[in-house]
Amino acid sequence: MRRLKATILIFLLASVILSGIILAYDGLLWLDNPKTGHAYGLIFLVVVDVIFIASLPLAPARRRLYSALTFWVGLKILLLLLNPLTGPQIGISPSEFAAYLFGLAPISSPECPLECPPLRFTYLILLLVHIPLLYGSARLRKKV
Numbered sequence: 001m002r003r004l005k006a007t008i009l010i011f012l013l014a015s016v017i018l019s020g021i022i023l024a025y026d027g028l029l030w031l032d033n034p035k036t037g038h039a040y041g042l043i044f045l046v047v048v049d050v051i052f053i054a055s056l057p058l059a060p061a062r063r064r065l066y067s068a069l070t071f072w073v074g075l076k077i078l079l080l081l082l083n084p085l086t087g088p089q090i091g092i093s094p095s096e097f098a099a100y101l102f103g104l105a106p107i108s109s110p111e112c113p114l115e116c117p118p119l120r121f122t123y124l125i126l127l128l129v130h131i132p133l134l135y136g137s138a139r140l141r142k143k144v
Contacts, residue, residue, distance in 0.1 A: 066141035
């Protein structure tokens with residue numbers, strides 16, 4: 001159980017780091033934030049991840065904590081997958097926004113000089129990090 005908990009913490013930390021990279025370098029995220037609030041939403045997701053990072057090692061093994069983590073990770077996956085549907089809020093189609101988010105068709109503009117999103121596949125990696133997180137948190141919940 002200790003190894004599984006450590007693995008979950010590593011993946012949560014990876015999620016925070018990837019989200020931080022996106023927050024720091026994605027110019028389109030901040031350019032369109034007044035219309036969509038995506039940057040503030042991502043900050044909220046990071047804060048909740050940090051709360052879980054702090055809670056897992058400090059709190060005793062509780063099924064409710066692991067259930068909450070499983071629910072949270074599942075919700076994040078859903079939010080990340082549905083995010084492209086908000087493309088019309090910034091004037092592009094959901095398919096164009098999905099291509100941008102997943103690094104298939106970067107948008108070049110003064111706000112995104114390094115091919116937004118940063119490191120091109122950051123969003124895709126962020127999404128993929130949550131798959132083992134969901135599996136691990138569900139396993140951890142069953143072990144308690």
